[in-house]
Amino acid sequence: MDADHHPFPTNALRQWYGRAKRDLPWRGSSDPYTIWISEVILQQTRVDQGTPYYHRFLSAFPTVTDLANAHEDEVLKLWEGLGYYSRARNLHAAAKQVTTGPGGCFPNTYEGLRSLKGVGPYTAAAIGSIAFDLPVACVDGNVTRVLARFHGITDPVDSAPVIKAIDRSAQGALDIQSPGEHNQAMMELGATVCLPRNANCEQCPLQAGCNAYRLGLVDSIPMKSKRTKVRERYFHFLVLTDGEHTVVERRPAGDIWQGLYQFPMLESDRTLDADEVLAHYRIKGAVLADSHGPVRHILTHQRIFGRFFEFRVKHLPPSIADPVPWQDLERLAFPRLIHHYLNKKMLAHSKKV
DNA sequence: TAAACGTGGCA
DNA sequence: TTGCCAAGTTT
Numbered sequence: 001m002d003a004d005h006h007p008f009p010t011n012a013l014r015q016w017y018g019r020a021k022r023d024l025p026w027r028g029s030s031d032p033y034t035i036w037i038s039e040v041i042l043q044q045t046r047v048d049q050g051t052p053y054y055h056r057f058l059s060a061f062p063t064v065t066d067l068a069n070a071h072e073d074e075v076l077k078l079w080e081g082l083g084y085y086s087r088a089r090n091l092h093a094a095a096k097q098v099t100t101g102p103g104g105c106f107p108n109t110y111e112g113l114r115s116l117k118g119v120g121p122y123t124a125a126a127i128g129s130i131a132f133d134l135p136v137a138c139v140d141g142n143v144t145r146v147l148a149r150f151h152g153i154t155d156p157v158d159s160a161p162v163i164k165a166i167d168r169s170a171q172g173a174l175d176i177q178s179p180g181e182h183n184q185a186m187m188e189l190g191a192t193v194c195l196p197r198n199a200n201c202e203q204c205p206l207q208a209g210c211n212a213y214r215l216g217l218v219d220s221i222p223m224k225s226k227r228t229k230v231r232e233r234y235f236h237f238l239v240l241t242d243g244e245h246t247v248v249e250r251r252p253a254g255d256i257w258q259g260l261y262q263f264p265m266l267e268s269d270r271t272l273d274a275d276e277v278l279a280h281y282r283i284k285g286a287v288l289a290d291s292h293g294p295v296r297h298i299l300t301h302q303r304i305f306g307r308f309f310e311f312r313v314k315h316l317p318p319s320i321a322d323p324v325p326w327q328d329l330e331r332l333a334f335p336r337l338i339h340h341y342l343n344k345k346m347l348a349h350s351k352k353v
Numbered sequence: 354t355a356a357a358c359g360t361g362g363c364a
Numbered sequence: 365t366t367g368c369c370a371a372g373t374t375t
Contacts, residue, residue, distance in 0.1 A: 040372095042371040042372095043371065043372045043373075044358090044360090044372060045371080046369095047370090049370085083358080083360045084372085085358085085359080086374075087358095087372090087373085117373095117374095118373065119373085120373045120374080140370095141371075142370090142371065160354085183371095227367095228367075256358070257358095299358090299359060300359070300369095301356080301359095336359075
């Protein structure tokens, strides 16, 4: 599967990192808590997108105890718009694990870190190596791409044997004198030089030994076998209001946006109109005050068409859910699709006043 | 093991 | 517009 037996140029990588590394907010600290937060925020997330969340999150919860003592709604609100909300729920649960666990402090072994909710092989290696100098290699998307190219691996990198080989290779290349710096250097190379497209091979410290470069395969490595299929869904939100209050509910487990809030929602396999939505909910005396959408919301695996129907009633029926003052919505976390709608709503309201 | 889980940027 | 991708984990 690999086309060479070149030793990995660890020294060249370290020297490159010393002069080329970016100045990122979470660099230079060895506090496992702040490293943990940054690593979770950066899962499947770009630095530019995650950085403001990192600052807000640590301002709200400076220590693991602060996080553990928070309410889940507050944690989710700080995560609003960042996506993959299980990260926030797991972060909160893991903070409780830490503070109520043995010694009440952060685990400092790989297995101890792995036992925390939301901490998988990558994150355990990252925290372990950066905070505690544990000799464990990080294998993320960057490292996979760097090593697949360096070794000239043309097989799909999402197959089990290749994952295993890359893992071994990463561990073999690790600089055990400074595993944290080495891991960050590997990822930094993938993030700034060995890019998915338009790799900048001319400034790469690994060029001399890189098989993909030698064979002209940089643009075709790494290869992936999985294809993403897109599901279409039609969400119809019932925005019920008596002028002062509205009605929201919590998204259930086992679907997208778990734990976030939404207006009562009717899903269908096609777009419905206001009459059909109202017929479903059977609200007496409701008057259609406004409708919005369909709004297309594009996700990796699904395409959601959202429609919002605002109905005016004299009195909110207690049968659906608890009425909430409009102002209280700002403390709740909503999916992006709904957040955009609310922004528009609030803007219109503030213009009238 | 494959599929689910968000959002935004880019070509 | 569409598909791919980004410091992955869970079930």
